[in-house]
Each structure stands twice: as C-alpha cells, then as structure tokens.
Amino acid sequence: EAGVVQSPRYKIIEKKQPVAFWCNPISGHNTLYWYLQNLGQGPELLIRYENEEAVDDSQLPKDRFSAERLKGVDSTLKIQPAELGDSAVYLCASSLQGSAGELFFGEGSRLTVL
Amino acid sequence: AQTVTQSQPEMSVQEAETVTLSCTYDTSESDYYLFWYKQPPSRQMILVIRQEAYKQQNATENRFSVNFQKAAKSFSLKISDSQLGDAAMYFCAGGTASKLTFGTGTRLQVTL
Known part of the structure; x- marks a missing residue:
C-alpha cells in the first residue's frame, strides 16, 4: 500500500514569491493534516481536514497561507507571498477517522526562502 | 490546552x-x-508505540515499551537491545483523536 506522498521534496524560492505543496494521502484516509516543522522543533498543526471540510484551521496564518482539499482526497497548501520565516519543513499526514490519533506522515517538503 | x-x-x-x-x-x-x-534522517515520521490514557497497563511493542504514570503525567519510552537503526529523532505526542501536540524531540544516537 502506498504511503502519504508529498511533492516537491525541496523548494528554494525568493521572498515574496508564491509556493505550493501537494499531498496525496493514503487511500481511504478521510482525515488529512498539514503540519509545520521548524528546525529542531516538533510538528505544529496548521490545518486539519475531514473529507473536504477544513475542521480546524485556527493555526493557519490566513493572510498568506491557504489550503484546499478538493473532492476530499489530494490537498494543496499555498503560501503567497513567502517570507524568510516560512523556511521550514511542511509535513502532510493522514489518518482514518476515529483511529485514535494514529497519523501516517509523508516525507515532507522542505522550503527555503532566500 | x-x-x-x-x-x-x-x-x-x-x-x-x-x-x-x-x-x-x-x-x-x-x-x-x-x-x-520516530523520525529518521529521511524525515518520514513513523509511529513507534501508542498508549490509551484509560488503560493502566503499559504498552509494549517488541523492544519498545512505555512507562505511563498518569498521576505524574509522565510517559517515558524504553528501548531495549538498541540497534543502529534506532538512531533518529523521537517525538512524544499527546492529545485527542482529532488533535495532537508534539514535543520538541530527543535525538538518539546509537554507538558501536
């Protein structure tokens, strides 16, 4: 069974440029998460989807970040415009609803903003 | 919180x-x-072990076990017979089914 797939693995952009990250969760997992992981830190939740509905986006900086999960499968996280402080790893995870919190993570997308 | x-x-x-x-x-x-x-250098985080708070019995998974002290709010991980492949960042996390909070991690080195 394929795991959570993310792309791109690495992205380097100039500040003020836009960037987008894509995630394909494990088949059948209706819950999808985007986490931010700064260097030397644990993941922090940005947004959680149940199917296509964003049920927790309280930590998503909505002035520059946006996310969508059309059709309740793949998801895209966008930053526009990117700032230097956005340099981090963006992790996508998925889970079965009611799976008691067990998350399956992708390998992450490492963003460097110059 | x-x-x-x-x-x-x-x-x-x-x-x-x-x-x-x-x-x-x-x-x-x-x-x-x-x-x-566990988060190896490739960055894909994988589950090592899980404990439901309502269970008093400590969870075990092969060489991995936990010491869950609910009153003290402590949840330590014991790795027995350590192997080179155990080298990684280890993150403790807790919460409900809908929201987990992660710690800052412990980097484990395994030496010969």
Whole structure:
C-alpha cells in the first residue's frame, strides 16, 4: 500500500514569491493534516481536514497561507507571498477517522526562502 | 490546552544496551492518547508505540515499551537491545483523536 506522498521534496524560492505543496494521502484516509516543522522543533498543526471540510484551521496564518482539499482526497497548501520565516519543513499526514490519533506522515517538503 | 515536554535534546546509547527517553505532558482532557513517533534522517515520521490514557497497563511493542504514570503525567519510552537503526529523532505526542501536540524531540544516537 502506498504511503502519504508529498511533492516537491525541496523548494528554494525568493521572498515574496508564491509556493505550493501537494499531498496525496493514503487511500481511504478521510482525515488529512498539514503540519509545520521548524528546525529542531516538533510538528505544529496548521490545518486539519475531514473529507473536504477544513475542521480546524485556527493555526493557519490566513493572510498568506491557504489550503484546499478538493473532492476530499489530494490537498494543496499555498503560501503567497513567502517570507524568510516560512523556511521550514511542511509535513502532510493522514489518518482514518476515529483511529485514535494514529497519523501516517509523508516525507515532507522542505522550503527555503532566500 | 495541551503541552508536551521533552527535556532531553540528545541521548546516546551503545548498541545492545537500554535507553529511556523522557516525556511529560499536561492536558485538560479526560480521554486522551499518548504516542511516541520516530523520525529518521529521511524525515518520514513513523509511529513507534501508542498508549490509551484509560488503560493502566503499559504498552509494549517488541523492544519498545512505555512507562505511563498518569498521576505524574509522565510517559517515558524504553528501548531495549538498541540497534543502529534506532538512531533518529523521537517525538512524544499527546492529545485527542482529532488533535495532537508534539514535543520538541530527543535525538538518539546509537554507538558501536
């Protein structure tokens, strides 16, 4: 069974440029998460989807970040415009609803903003 | 509110020896779960072990076991017979089925 797939693995952009990250969760997992992981830190939740509905986006900086999960499968996280402080790893995870919190993570997308 | 604290930024263990990673937490939830996740250098985080807070019995998974002290809000991970492949970042996490809070991680080195 394929795991959570993310792309791109690495992205380097100039500040003020836009960037987008894509995630394909494990088949059948209706819950999808985007986490931010700064260097030397644990993941922090940005947004959680149940199917296509964003049920927790309280930590998503909505002035520059946006996310969508059309059709309740793949998801895209966008930053526009990117700032230097956005340099981090963006992790996508998925889970079965009611799976008691067990998350399956992708390998992450490492963003460097110059 | 939930907080998870890992006070050991780095730990080292010799191959075949035993090591314990510490974690404390605080939560206002009555029903919650605790986890240890492993993140090797490739960055894909994988679940090591899970504990339901309502269970008194400590969870075990082969060489991995936890010491869950609910009253003390402590959740340590013991790795027995350490192997080179155990070298990674280990994150403690806790919360409900819908929201987990992660600690800052402990980097485990395994030496020959």
